[in-house]
Amino acid sequence: xxxxxxxxxxxxxLGRTVRNGRRLVYLDNAATSQKPRVVIEALKHYxxxxxxxxxxxxxxxxxxxxxxxxxxxxxxxRFINAxxxxxxxxxxxxxxxLNLVAYAYARRELKPGDxxxxxxxxxHSNLVPWQLVARExxxxxxxxxxxxxxxxxxxxxxxxxxxxTRIVALTLMSNVLGTINPIKAVARAAHDVGAxxxxxxxxxxxxxxxxxxxxxxxxxxxxGHKMCGPTGIGALFGKLELLERMGPFLGGGSMIRDVHLxxxxxxxxxxKFEAGTPNIGDAVAFGVAIDYLxxxxxxxxxxxxxxxxxxxxxxxxxxEGLEVYGPKxxxxxxxxxxxxxxxxxxxxxxxxxxxxxxAIRAGHHCAKxxxxxxxxxxxARASFxxxxxxxxVDAFIQALARVREIFSHVP
Ligand code: PMP
Numbered sequence: 001x002x003x004x005x006x007x008x009x010x011x012x013x014l015g016r017t018v019r020n021g022r023r024l025v026y027l028d029n030a031a032t033s034q035k036p037r038v039v040i041e042a043l044k045h046y047x048x049x050x051x052x053x054x055x056x057x058x059x060x061x062x063x064x065x066x067x068x069x070x071x072x073x074x075x076x077x078r079f080i081n082a083x084x085x086x087x088x089x090x091x092x093x094x095x096x097x098l099n100l101v102a103y104a105y106a107r108r109e110l111k112p113g114d115x116x117x118x119x120x121x122x123x124h125s126n127l128v129p130w131q132l133v134a135r136e137x138x139x140x141x142x143x144x145x146x147x148x149x150x151x152x153x154x155x156x157x158x159x160x161x162x163x164x165t166r167i168v169a170l171t172l173m174s175n176v177l178g179t180i181n182p183i184k185a186v187a188r189a190a191h192d193v194g195a196x197x198x199x200x201x202x203x204x205x206x207x208x209x210x211x212x213x214x215x216x217x218x219x220x221x222x223x224g225h226k227m228c229g230p231t232g233i234g235a236l237f238g239k240l241e242l243l244e245r246m247g248p249f250l251g252g253g254s255m256i257r258d259v260h261l262x263x264x265x266x267x268x269x270x271x272k273f274e275a276g277t278p279n280i281g282d283a284v285a286f287g288v289a290i291d292y293l294x295x296x297x298x299x300x301x302x303x304x305x306x307x308x309x310x311x312x313x314x315x316x317x318x319x320e321g322l323e324v325y326g327p328k329x330x331x332x333x334x335x336x337x338x339x340x341x342x343x344x345x346x347x348x349x350x351x352x353x354x355x356x357x358x359a360i361r362a363g364h365h366c367a368k369x370x371x372x373x374x375x376x377x378x379x380a381r382a383s384f385x386x387x388x389x390x391x392x393v394d395a396f397i398q399a400l401a402r403v404r405e406i407f408s409h410v411p
Pocket of ligand 1: 030031093094095123125126173174175202203223366
């Protein structure tokens with residue numbers, strides 16, 4: 001079990017007040033998480049004690065920075081049960097990780113007639129790069145739909161997955177619906193037709209145990225900033241044999257073994273994909289964030305959020321005139337609730353909640369095709385993390401009642 005009060009004490013920002021002197025109730029964790037003191041301290045410690053460029057220095061600071069940077073890579077690898085830390089590439093975020101696969105793998109491998117299978121619940125980060133690949137290579141995009149209860153509709157999988165499918169790219173957890181997708185089953189089916197399985201774990205990695213081997217992921221992408229780490233650092237896992245076969249993403253320093261005037265030879269994996277000076281300080285602090293989460297235990301993190309979600313779903317059902325999206329089942333849903341007050345724009349909901357100290361998100365959540373499929377332009381979204389409490393869910397529900405009062409004239 002999580003000791004939530006102890007966890008809360010680790011996050012300095014949770015002590016602050018916001019509008020109207022209200023204590024902050026932070027329910028925008030799907031956008032980005034708050035940072036524990038150990039992570040903030042790790043950044044400061046890096047810059048105060050061993051800031052140096054990695055890999056090429058012979059002096060003490062360079063050696064220490066390199067050791068810490070490569071140590072962080074090993075922590076990321078362990079966190080997702082990658083068999084080898086060379087399978088982990090540091091990138092800026094999930095978006096860059098998915099673009100890396102699209103550019104360095106898909107663009108070179110795919111040809112006209114090939115197919116890429118996605119779902120309609122994808123974040124733009126796991127959609128637009130594939131649109132670019134399709135345009136560039138002549139490959140065709142196919143989409144899995146969602147069911148009535150907002151799960152991935154697998155009834156169409158056999159029809160949509162064909163010998164022409166080269167890539168299946170799906171989110172492990174929807175950032176709008178919270179739906180946790182059965183990636184393991186889809187990966188098995190994808191491999192049966194010779195396709196490569198790309199997993200967007202931006203929402204899943206912060207909230208549940210991830211095992212790339214058990215999932216059958218060929219590539220898996222996630223961002224540090226959603227899991228207690230700094231912004232500007234994320235990771236791409238790739239199977240070694242694929243990474244070794246691939247050409248580089250960006251060219252420049254560090255990614256080469258030798259350079260001549262008219263050609264170059266590439267460095268080994270993973271450095272072949274890390275051109276230029278990497279984000280050393282943030283990578284080190286990302287490693288500390290992973291230590292912190294592992295200290296809590298990812299099973300405990302998931303259990304805590306399941307409980308919060310079950311409680312929030314039960315309480316939100318009490319409110320009239322509210323449409324709630326997603327499976328509404330904590331067994332297949334992360335700590336995310338998207339909803340709409342009938343007749344009230346989600347931005348107005350967000351603004352009223354903010355005046356009560358409750359931070360949620362309102363908008364299309366970078367999932368416009370999903371919005372269209374749901375028949376809405378936007379939703380309000382509350383999303384939980386390790387430091388949220390049932391009392392905060394109560395504050396959220398109370399603030400929703402305030403929305404009803406203010407907009408009582410709305411039929
Ligand atoms: N995929 C999903 C499911 C997400 O929720 C997000 C972030 N909202 C991303 C991808 C993109 O993450 P980032 O902005 O950190 O690149």
